[in-house]
Amino acid sequence: METIEFDIRGQFCPSSLLVALKEVNSRADSLRQGSVRLCFLTDNRDATITIPESASNMGYGVSVEKREGYYCIVISGKKD
Amino acid sequence: MAGDKQKKKSSGPQEGPRSREELQQEVRELREKYANATQYIRRKVNQLLTVMGTAQLRPEELDDAILIELDPIGIVSDSFLQILRNVKETNEQLRTAHDELTAIFDSAGMGILVVDREMRVLAWNKKSEDQFRFDRSVAQGRFCHELLCLVDHREDCPARKAVETGRTCQQDMDLAGRHYNMVATPIKDTAGAVSRIVLVYMDMTERMQAQEELQRSKERYRDLFENSTDLIQVLGADSSIRYVNKAWLDALGYQAEELPRLSIFDLIHPDCLDCGPEFKSVVCGDRDGRFETTFITKQGGKIVVEGNVSAITENDKFMGTRGIFRDITERKRIETMVAAEREQLAVTLRSIGDGVITTDINGNVVLINKVAEGLTGWKQTEARGRPIRDVFPLVDEKTNEPRVSPVEQVLRTGRACELEGHAFLIARDGSRFLITDSVAPIMDRDSVISGTVLVFRDITERRKLEDRINKSEKIESLGVLAGGIAHDFNNLLNAIIGNIDIGKKFSVPDSEVYKSLVRTEKASTRAKELTQQLLTFSKGGAPVKKLAAIGDLIRDTADFGTRGSGVRCEFSLPEELWDAEIDEGQISQVISNLVINAVQAMPRGGTMHITGRNTTVKPGEFQDLKPGNYVNIIVQDTGRGIPQEQIGRIFEPYFSTKEGGSGLGLATTYSIIKKHEGAIDVESIVETGATFTIFLPASPEHAGPVVPPSVADPDEKRTGRILLMDDDELVRETAGVILDLLGYSVDFAADGKAALEMYQKARSSKTPYDVVIMDLTIPGGRGGKDAIRDLLELDPAAKAIVSSGYSNDAVMANYGWYGFKGIIIKPYTMDELSDELRRVMGQKGSSGV
Numbered sequence: 001m002e003t004i005e006f007d008i009r010g011q012f013c014p015s016s017l018l019v020a021l022k023e024v025n026s027r028a029d030s031l032r033q034g035s036v037r038l039c040f041l042t043d044n045r046d047a048t049i050t051i052p053e054s055a056s057n058m059g060y061g062v063s064v065e066k067r068e069g070y071y072c073i074v075i076s077g078k079k080d
Numbered sequence: 081m082a083g084d085k086q087k088k089k090s091s092g093p094q095e096g097p098r099s100r101e102e103l104q105q106e107v108r109e110l111r112e113k114y115a116n117a118t119q120y121i122r123r124k125v126n127q128l129l130t131v132m133g134t135a136q137l138r139p140e141e142l143d144d145a146i147l148i149e150l151d152p153i154g155i156v157s158d159s160f161l162q163i164l165r166n167v168k169e170t171n172e173q174l175r176t177a178h179d180e181l182t183a184i185f186d187s188a189g190m191g192i193l194v195v196d197r198e199m200r201v202l203a204w205n206k207k208s209e210d211q212f213r214f215d216r217s218v219a220q221g222r223f224c225h226e227l228l229c230l231v232d233h234r235e236d237c238p239a240r241k242a243v244e245t246g247r248t249c250q251q252d253m254d255l256a257g258r259h260y261n262m263v264a265t266p267i268k269d270t271a272g273a274v275s276r277i278v279l280v281y282m283d284m285t286e287r288m289q290a291q292e293e294l295q296r297s298k299e300r301y302r303d304l305f306e307n308s309t310d311l312i313q314v315l316g317a318d319s320s321i322r323y324v325n326k327a328w329l330d331a332l333g334y335q336a337e338e339l340p341r342l343s344i345f346d347l348i349h350p351d352c353l354d355c356g357p358e359f360k361s362v363v364c365g366d367r368d369g370r371f372e373t374t375f376i377t378k379q380g381g382k383i384v385v386e387g388n389v390s391a392i393t394e395n396d397k398f399m400g401t402r403g404i405f406r407d408i409t410e411r412k413r414i415e416t417m418v419a420a421e422r423e424q425l426a427v428t429l430r431s432i433g434d435g436v437i438t439t440d441i442n443g444n445v446v447l448i449n450k451v452a453e454g455l456t457g458w459k460q461t462e463a464r465g466r467p468i469r470d471v472f473p474l475v476d477e478k479t480n481e482p483r484v485s486p487v488e489q490v491l492r493t494g495r496a497c498e499l500e501g502h503a504f505l506i507a508r509d510g511s512r513f514l515i516t517d518s519v520a521p522i523m524d525r526d527s528v529i530s531g532t533v534l535v536f537r538d539i540t541e542r543r544k545l546e547d548r549i550n551k552s553e554k555i556e557s558l559g560v561l562a563g564g565i566a567h568d569f570n571n572l573l574n575a576i577i578g579n580i581d582i583g584k585k586f587s588v589p590d591s592e593v594y595k596s597l598v599r600t601e602k603a604s605t606r607a608k609e610l611t612q613q614l615l616t617f618s619k620g621g622a623p624v625k626k627l628a629a630i631g632d633l634i635r636d637t638a639d640f641g642t643r644g645s646g647v648r649c650e651f652s653l654p655e656e657l658w659d660a661e662i663d664e665g666q667i668s669q670v671i672s673n674l675v676i677n678a679v680q681a682m683p684r685g686g687t688m689h690i691t692g693r694n695t696t697v698k699p700g701e702f703q704d705l706k707p708g709n710y711v712n713i714i715v716q717d718t719g720r721g722i723p724q725e726q727i728g729r730i731f732e733p734y735f736s737t738k739e740g741g742s743g744l745g746l747a748t749t750y751s752i753i754k755k756h757e758g759a760i761d762v763e764s765i766v767e768t769g770a771t772f773t774i775f776l777p778a779s780p781e782h783a784g785p786v787v788p789p790s791v792a793d794p795d796e797k798r799t800g801r802i803l804l805m806d807d808d809e810l811v812r813e814t815a816g817v818i819l820d821l822l823g824y825s826v827d828f829a830a831d832g833k834a835a836l837e838m839y840q841k842a843r844s845s846k847t848p849y850d851v852v853i854m855d856l857t858i859p860g861g862r863g864g865k866d867a868i869r870d871l872l873e874l875d876p877a878a879k880a881i882v883s884s885g886y887s888n889d890a891v892m893a894n895y896g897w898y899g900f901k902g903i904i905i906k907p908y909t910m911d912e913l914s915d916e917l918r919r920v921m922g923q924k925g926s927s928g929v
Contacts, residue, residue, distance in 0.1 A: 024159070
């Protein structure tokens with residue numbers, strides 16, 4: 001499965017959410033088929049709430065990992 | 081962005097030339113519109129971002145140009161599309177789940193009821209309706225206890241507990257006569273408060289009943305297992321002991337906790353090592369089986385057990401064995417005892433001198449002892465199971481008709497019985513045995529007849545003996561009678577014969593008187609013979625025995641007897657035939673009688689055989705004979721034989737099959753042989769002949785040469801003094817005449833006393849008597865037997881002749897032993913008296929005789 005990484009560190013919500021949603025929207029089919037997953041690197045705490053919640057409402061599986069100084073939000077396929 | 085502005089500026093409407101102000105005014109207006117539009121977009125974007133749950137746009141974050149370029153509304157609306165799609169999919173899943181739940185709800189094997197926290201019914205499944213039979217049209221909204229419990233507020237209601245505790249509660253309840261397991265699960269709302277309760281209730285009635293039944297079954301099994309008196313064991317595949325019952329532990333003396341240390345092979349008694357491999361093959365599952373072994377108890381005791389062992393398998397895999405054994409130690413001991421007893425009984429039975437046959441209830445032979453085997457001719461193996469009438473057929477002794485078996489009689493009546501009279505047992509080979517028997521029923525412990533025991537005895541020999549005793553008694557009684565009259569009769573005959581002799585002396589031969597005297601003499605001689613035969617039955621007829629070569633006697637007598645008949649006599653009389661102690665006259669009479677009978681039995685002539693042989697009789701060989709040496713004489717004819725029914729009577733006095741027969745011939749024969757301490761028997765087959773067998777006591781000594789009788793000179797004149805003692809006057813007178821005629825001088829005495837006085841007187845006067853003739857018995861006086869002692873005391877050299885027609889003791893047979901020098905048997909002729917006197921007077925007198 002292909003993982004596409006977006007580094008949106010330095011951006012705040014809502015722009016970080018809008019960027020993330022734009023990328024998700026443009027790859028909706030690949031995500032649903034499970035051939036790709038998107039990984040957003042962000043240092044904005046609000047984004048760790050807004051992006052997973054929106055993605056979850058859209059039916060995707062989301063996980064958040066805390067890394068050194070930023071977060072990695074992984075969006076993939078359908079949620080369980 | 082700057083390019084876009086320029087483009088927009090150049091693409092405005094081409095109108096006529098306007099003033100600067102106009103243009104400036106239009107610019108101001110346009111800027112204002114643009115700003116309003118941008119504000120509107122920002123507001124809508126912020127509205128959408130708020131719906132998305134995120135922060136609003138900050139003016140410094142995006143300028144208007146970038147806002148337009150970014151197109152947040154497009155992004156959010158695209159996201160919304162996806163959210164809607166997700167919602168739709170989720171709804172579809174929920175609907176499917178709902179349908180599935182409904183199906184489960186209705187098809188569940190247990191009742192499900194959903195109530196609110198006030199216990200009002202919200203939903204229920206089909207099973208609930210079936211279980212509690214409530215009307216579904218009125219169920220909705222009713223309190224659940226109205227439908228289920230039918231009582232308000234049960235203390236143990238699990239639904240209430242679930243409401244109170246917020247946790248799943250479980251309770252067993254009896255509702256409507258059935259037993260339920262109720263589970264109440266609370267459903268909480270988003271605030272965590274219990275809003276509903278799902279009640280699931282499972283009908284446990286059948287399961288409970290099954291469990292109770294299982295429990296009872298277990299109890300029964302346990303009771304059987306633990307209270308069984310048989311030893312029950314279960315072994316593992318490695319022969320270890322898994323579990324055993326109480327009887328097993330008790331019998332072998334172990335505690336349950338000791339079992340894990342034991343193997344079954346620790347329990348097989350060393351004496352029973354032989355059965356080890358066999359046992360092993362069973363406990364290892366190689367074969368199922370029933371067998372016997374001996375266990376050793378913890379205390380070292382022996383227990384003989386018998387039982388069954390079978391394999392326990394699971395999926396064809398051998399798991400061990402189960403075995404049930406019974407302690408048969410006591411039974412074995414009893415069996416051994418019974419076997420020993422049976423053996424003893426069998427040995428006893430076989431050793432019994434009588435025949436014994438036992439039968440079953442149907443009269444079939446069960447057991448037959450050795451004597452019975454010998455008599456019937458049936459062996460035990462052949463006789464077993466056969467009807468008694470086949471093995472033991474009886475015919476009546478007299479009628480020869482078949483007789484009802486006494487066994488059948490006993491089986492019919494249940495009472496012991498004895499054979500009435502006697503019967504012949506017909507043996508397998510046709511031979512007949514006269515038997516007496518008795519039959520008794522065999523009763524079992526309930527006094528029910530289970531068979532019979534027949535005991536019988538061959539009395540053929542006994543019967544013969546009895547017959548002989550009867551015969552002896554008859555002859556003896558006749559003998560007593562005959563003896564009683566013989567004394568007087570002989571005295572009379574003595575006088576008659578003596579006087580005939582005298583008459584003949586005084587008459588002219590061939591004269592009528594002489595002829596008449598000869599006829600009278602003949603008749604008198606016959607009378608004498610008849611008297612002699614009668615006397616033979618009496619004790620007076622005791623044989624005067626001496627050792628004699630019997631062969632010559634037989635030959636002479638038989639030759640004489642067959643002379644003139646058509647019968648030829650063949651002899652088989654070996655040289656080495658022993659001599660016998662016999663009265664030659666009497667034995668000659670015996671042979672003569674037998675030969676005469678044989679000749680008469682063969683009127684058309686024929687051959688008779690006389691065989692003599694030496695025989696030594698062993699103890700017990702013949703009932704009638706003492707052990708010792710005997711001469712066995714067999715007289716065999718080929719005449720008409722003697723019918724079976726007569727053969728038992730032919731030795732009886734006055735029994736005759738011949739017309740005109742006296743019936744004394746064979747009776748005399750019998751008597752003579754008996755008095756010789758011998759035996760006589762007869763066998764005969766009709767139309768084939770008769771065989772008489774005689775045994776006479778023999779002696780290894782040989783008789784001396786036969787001295788020819790002296791021939792008296794009839795005209796010889798004798799001298800001498802004779803004293804004649806006789807109580808009978810006729811005898812005295814007749815003898816006196818005869819002695820006088822012979823030339824003797826004679827004196828008379830009537831009894832012993834007178835005779836002694838006369839003898840004494842004569843001796844004193846120097847005219848002693850040469851010979852004293854003494855009558856043996858003198859009724860009412862002193863007879864010769866007593867007088868001889870006194871006489872010899874007086875004169876040891878006295879010569880006395882004993883005279884009697886009847887001897888009731890041994891004196892006549894052994895006269896020499898008593899001191900007599902001679903003997904003259906009445907009635908005697910003149911010649912006989914003359915010969916004896918001459919012989920005695922010729923002897924030298926000696927005091928030692």
